[in-house]
Amino acid sequence: MKILVTAKRVVDPDSKIQIADTQTSIELDDVDFRVNYFCENAIEAALELQDEHDAEVVVCSIGNEDAIQTIRTGLAMGGDRGILVEAEDEVLDGDLVARTLAKLYEQEKPDIFLLGKQAIDGDSNQVGQLLAEYLSLPQACFASNIDIIEDGAVARVEREVDGGIETIDVDLPCIITADLRLNEPRYASLPGIMKAKRKKIEEFELDDLELDTTLKVVTRSMELPAGRQAGVMVSDVDELVNKLKSEAKVL
Amino acid sequence: MSNGRIRSRYYTKEHEAFRSSLRRFVAKEITPNIPTWEEAGRFPRELYAKAANIGLLALGFPEEYGGTSVDGFYQLILTEELSRCGSGGLVAGLMSHGIGAPPIASMATAELKAEVLPRILSGQSISALAISEPGGGSDVAQLRTTAKRDGDSYVVNGEKTFITSGMRADYITTAVRTGGEGMGGVSLLLIPGDSSGLSRTELKKMGWWCSDTATLHFDDCRVPSRYLLGPENAGFMGIMQNFNNERLFIAVMAWAFAQLCFEEALTWAKDRKTFGKPLIRHQVLRHKLVDMRTALEGTRASLEDLTWRVDQGEWPVAEVCMMKNRATQCMELCAKEAVQILGGLGYMQGSISERVYRETKVLAIGGGAEEIMKELAARQLGWLT
Ligand SMILES: Cc1cc2nc3c(=O)[nH]c(=O)nc-3n(C[C@H](O)[C@H](O)[C@H](O)COP(=O)(O)OP(=O)(O)OC[C@H]3O[C@@H](n4cnc5c(N)ncnc54)[C@H](O)[C@@H]3O)c2cc1C
Numbered sequence: 001m002k003i004l005v006t007a008k009r010v011v012d013p014d015s016k017i018q019i020a021d022t023q024t025s026i027e028l029d030d031v032d033f034r035v036n037y038f039c040e041n042a043i044e045a046a047l048e049l050q051d052e053h054d055a056e057v058v059v060c061s062i063g064n065e066d067a068i069q070t071i072r073t074g075l076a077m078g079g080d081r082g083i084l085v086e087a088e089d090e091v092l093d094g095d096l097v098a099r100t101l102a103k104l105y106e107q108e109k110p111d112i113f114l115l116g117k118q119a120i121d122g123d124s125n126q127v128g129q130l131l132a133e134y135l136s137l138p139q140a141c142f143a144s145n146i147d148i149i150e151d152g153a154v155a156r157v158e159r160e161v162d163g164g165i166e167t168i169d170v171d172l173p174c175i176i177t178a179d180l181r182l183n184e185p186r187y188a189s190l191p192g193i194m195k196a197k198r199k200k201i202e203e204f205e206l207d208d209l210e211l212d213t214t215l216k217v218v219t220r221s222m223e224l225p226a227g228r229q230a231g232v233m234v235s236d237v238d239e240l241v242n243k244l245k246s247e248a249k250v251l
Numbered sequence: 252m253s254n255g256r257i258r259s260r261y262y263t264k265e266h267e268a269f270r271s272s273l274r275r276f277v278a279k280e281i282t283p284n285i286p287t288w289e290e291a292g293r294f295p296r297e298l299y300a301k302a303a304n305i306g307l308l309a310l311g312f313p314e315e316y317g318g319t320s321v322d323g324f325y326q327l328i329l330t331e332e333l334s335r336c337g338s339g340g341l342v343a344g345l346m347s348h349g350i351g352a353p354p355i356a357s358m359a360t361a362e363l364k365a366e367v368l369p370r371i372l373s374g375q376s377i378s379a380l381a382i383s384e385p386g387g388g389s390d391v392a393q394l395r396t397t398a399k400r401d402g403d404s405y406v407v408n409g410e411k412t413f414i415t416s417g418m419r420a421d422y423i424t425t426a427v428r429t430g431g432e433g434m435g436g437v438s439l440l441l442i443p444g445d446s447s448g449l450s451r452t453e454l455k456k457m458g459w460w461c462s463d464t465a466t467l468h469f470d471d472c473r474v475p476s477r478y479l480l481g482p483e484n485a486g487f488m489g490i491m492q493n494f495n496n497e498r499l500f501i502a503v504m505a506w507a508f509a510q511l512c513f514e515e516a517l518t519w520a521k522d523r524k525t526f527g528k529p530l531i532r533h534q535v536l537r538h539k540l541v542d543m544r545t546a547l548e549g550t551r552a553s554l555e556d557l558t559w560r561v562d563q564g565e566w567p568v569a570e571v572c573m574m575k576n577r578a579t580q581c582m583e584l585c586a587k588e589a590v591q592i593l594g595g596l597g598y599m600q601g602s603i604s605e606r607v608y609r610e611t612k613v614l615a616i617g618g619g620a621e622e623i624m625k626e627l628a629a630r631q632l633g634w635l636t
C-alpha cells in the first residue's frame with residue numbers, strides 16, 4: 001500500500017500576526033511556522049496505516065524552500081520519503097494546489113491520498129474536494145476514524161456531521177481529509193529527527209509540472225479583527241445583572 | 252524562537268527541529284499541568300515514559316543501551332526547552348537520571364549496564380544520585396555512610412539527604428565509604444530502591460515543589476556486590492566527573508529560568524500603565540530590563556562557548572564552576588527584578604517569576620554551592636600551588 005499525505009507549512013497561530021504593508025499577506029519575518037494541524041492528523045493517520053498495512057508513506061508539500069523543514073517534520077514522525085513542489089504562496093490558490101496535487105497523484109499512484117480537511121491559515125476547506133473531482137476519485141472528507149477493510153479494497157470512514165457521525169465506505173484509491181478528532185498526532189522524536197536527515201526529498205518547481213498556473217482566486221486585502229475593548233469590573237451580582245440588561249441588552 | 256531559523260553558528264536544522272518538537276511537547280503535555288503538580292508535590296510517574304518516547308531521557312547515553320549519542324547542544328536545547336514549563340522541580344525530577352545514570356554508563360560492568368540502563372532510559376525506572384549527607388554536602392571526601400563487604404554483598408549504614416527523586420527512585424547511585432578516611436576510601440554503589448534496610452523520609456522545600464526530595468536511611472541495607480560501580484575505593488573521580496555534567500546542566504537551567512522571568516517582566520512592562528504611561532516608559536524600569544538582558548546575553552554566549560569546548564573533548568573544570576555561578580547569579584538578578592517589575596503580582600502565586608524566585612537558591616546551593624565553586628575554580632586555575 002502507498003499513502004500520499006500533505007504537510008502544509010503554516011504560520012503558528014500562537015505567533016503575533018501582523019499584516020504586511022501590501023495589505024494582501026501576512027508579515028512573515030517574526031512569526032513561527034509549524035505543520036498545519038489538520039495535516040498533522042493526516043500524517044498520524046498515514047503512519048498508523050503504515051504500521052498496520054506495511055504502507056509506504058510519502059509526505060508532500062507545496063511551498064517555498066523552507067517547506068522542506070515541514071516535510072522533514074513528517075519524516076521525523078515516521079514518513080518514508082518526501083516531495084516538495086516549490087512555489088511561493090502568492091502564486092497559489094486552492095484550485096491550483098489541488099491541480100498540483102493531482103499531478104503528484106498521477107506520478108505516485110498512491111492507494112490513499114490523505115490531506116488535512118483545511119489549512120489553519122487560509123481556512124478554505126476545498127483542496128481535498130477539488131482534488132477528488134479532478135481525479136474522479138471517491139472522497140471522504142472530515143474523517144474522524146479510518147479503517148481499511150476488505151483486504152485493502154475499501155476504506156470505511158467515519159465523518160463528523162452536524163449532531164452525529166456518518167459512516168461511509170469508499171473504494172480505494174480515494175481521497176480522505178482529516179479532522180482534528182481523528183487522532184492524537186505523535187511528536188517527532190529525537191531518533192526520528194536524526195533518521196529524517198537521511199531520508200530522500202524530491203524537489204520540483206511548479207513549472208516542471210506543466211500546469212496552467214493562472215489563478216482563479218486573488219487576495220485583494222486583509223485586515224485584522226478589531227481589538228477587544230477593555231473589560232469592566234463589577235462589584236456585585238446585582239450590578240452585573242443590571243449592566244447585562246441595560247448596557248449589553250442580552251437579558 | 253522555533254520558526255526553524257538557526258539561532259547561532261552552533262545550531263543546525265536538526266537542532267531546531269528538535270527544539271520545535273520539544274517546545275510543542277512541553278507546551279501541551281507539561282506546562283498546563285504545572286500548577287496542579289506543584290500543589291500536589293508530585294508529577295505523574297507516567298511522564299517519564301512519555302518523555303522517553305520522544306527521546307528525551309536517552310540523550311547522551313550509549314546507543315547499545317537505548318541511548319542516543321548526540322552533541323552537547325541537544326542537551327542544552329533539551330534543558331532550555333523543558334525549563335519553559337516554568338518549574339525547576341519538574342526539570343530536576345524528570346531529569347534526575349541525568350545525574351544518577353552517567354556513573355552507571357561510565358563505570359558499571361557490561362551486565363549491570365544492560366540490566367538497568369534500558370529501564371532507566373525508557374522511563375520505566377527512576378534513577379537518583381545520593382552524595383549529600385546530613386553531616387555535610389560540600390565536603391564530599393568526608394562522607395560517612397559506610398558499605399562493608401560481607402560475602403557476595405555490601406552492608407550499607409548511614410544517611411543521605413536532600414536527594415532529588417529520593418522518594419520514588421528505583422536505582423540510587425550512592426557514594427559510600429568502603430575504605431579509610433578521605434577521598435581514597437570512597438566508592439559508588441548502585442542501590443536498588445527495593446533493598447531491605449532502606450527507608451525514606453520526604454522533605455518539604457522552599458521551591459521545586461513537584462519534585463520529590465528525601466532523606467534516605469540505610470540500616471544494615473544489603474546490596475549485591477555486583478552493583479558496585481567501578482573498582483572499590485575508586486569512586487571519587489567518578490563523582491567529580493559527574494559533578495561537571497550536573498553543573499553545566501544547572502547552569503543551563505538557571506539561564507533558561509532567567510529568560511522566562513525576563514520575558515514575563517518585559518511583557519508586563521509593556522502592558523501595565525502607571526502614572527499615565529506603560530512601565531517600560533519609566534527609565535528606571537527599562538534600565539532594569541536592560542540589565543537583565545545584558546546578563547542573559549553574556550550567560551548565553553559563555554554557555555554556548557563552553558558547550559562547544561566540552562564537545563571538543565575538553566574538561567574545563569574551573570570554567571564550568573564559574574559558569575554555574577555566572578548563570579545562577581544571572582537567574583537571581585532576573586528573578587529579583589522580574590518580581591519587582593511585576594509588583595504585587597510578582598509576589599502572588601500564578602506568575603512564573605514568583606515560582607522562579609523561590610527556586611533561585613537551590614541552583615546556587617545544589618550541585619556544589621557558590622562558595623565551593625569559587626574555591627574549586629581557584630584551585631583548578633593553579634592559584635594555590
Ligand atoms: C532541592 C535540593 C535538591 C538536592 N538534590 C540533591 C541530590 O539529588 N543529590 C545529592 O547528593 N545532593 C542533593 N542536594 C544537596 C546539595 O548538593 C547540597 O545541599 C550542597 O552540596 C551543599 O551542601 P550542604 O547543604 O550540606 O551545605 P554545607 O556543606 O553545610 O555548606 C553550608 C554553606 O557553607 C558554605 N561552605 C561550606 N564549606 C565552605 C568553605 N570551605 N568555604 C566557604 N564556604 C563554605 C557552603 O557554600 C554553603 O553555603 C540537593 C539540595 C537541594 C536544596
